[in-house]
Amino acid sequence: MDNSSATGGKYSTQAMVDGVDRRTPSHDTIHQHKGLRTGELVLRAGALLLTLAAAIVLGINKQTKTVPVQIISTMPPVNVPVSAKWHYLSAFTFFVVCNAIACAYAFFSLLLALIGKKGAAAATVILDLLTVALLFAGNGAATAVGLIGYKGNSHVRWNKVCNVFDRFCHQVAAALGLSLVGSVLFVLLVLVAVVRLHRKY
Numbered sequence: 001m002d003n004s005s006a007t008g009g010k011y012s013t014q015a016m017v018d019g020v021d022r023r024t025p026s027h028d029t030i031h032q033h034k035g036l037r038t039g040e041l042v043l044r045a046g047a048l049l050l051t052l053a054a055a056i057v058l059g060i061n062k063q064t065k066t067v068p069v070q071i072i073s074t075m076p077p078v079n080v081p082v083s084a085k086w087h088y089l090s091a092f093t094f095f096v097v098c099n100a101i102a103c104a105y106a107f108f109s110l111l112l113a114l115i116g117k118k119g120a121a122a123a124t125v126i127l128d129l130l131t132v133a134l135l136f137a138g139n140g141a142a143t144a145v146g147l148i149g150y151k152g153n154s155h156v157r158w159n160k161v162c163n164v165f166d167r168f169c170h171q172v173a174a175a176l177g178l179s180l181v182g183s184v185l186f187v188l189l190v191l192v193a194v195v196r197l198h199r200k201y
Helices: 027-059 090-115 118-151 166-200
Strands: 011-017 020-025 062-069 078-085
Touching: 027 090, 027 166, 062 166, 090 118, 090 166, 118 166
Parallel strands: none
Antiparallel strands: 011 020, 062 078
């Protein structure tokens, strides 16, 4: 039986030279490897752009509105300018920092992928997993605060504010959507690494 058939088509030829098994990868194997590498580059570039956009969209988010404030019940309300800025809430600050870190990591990992350093593959997979955890933590914190701003909380008497700062809340939602898609791309990068290891062994 042909030895190349016994290996499931992974190698096209098998030869014994000086007692050493020398095998040449088939065209299918080379094509699959190039496809995975191209997919990895696209995913890393997409994650870079999405996390960068999420950090910028929320990092420049602010809105000032004039709202009536009732100081004394017997007097008419006083119009007071009130501002909403992203750094007023620690959850939004954490979100911006998480996406900035993920963006920086995506940039350097993209450079490593372009160079083709094989020794950094294991470390890259671990860092991809840590980046996924970091992004999900930032998204969760920002989403929780965003829901309070959108619906309020009657149990602790926190009033909703998105009816006043509508543009601010819409920008928060856009940043959350961008970051969520970016985190999904990092998850796909981990799956690509798993597929590569499966085919290798």
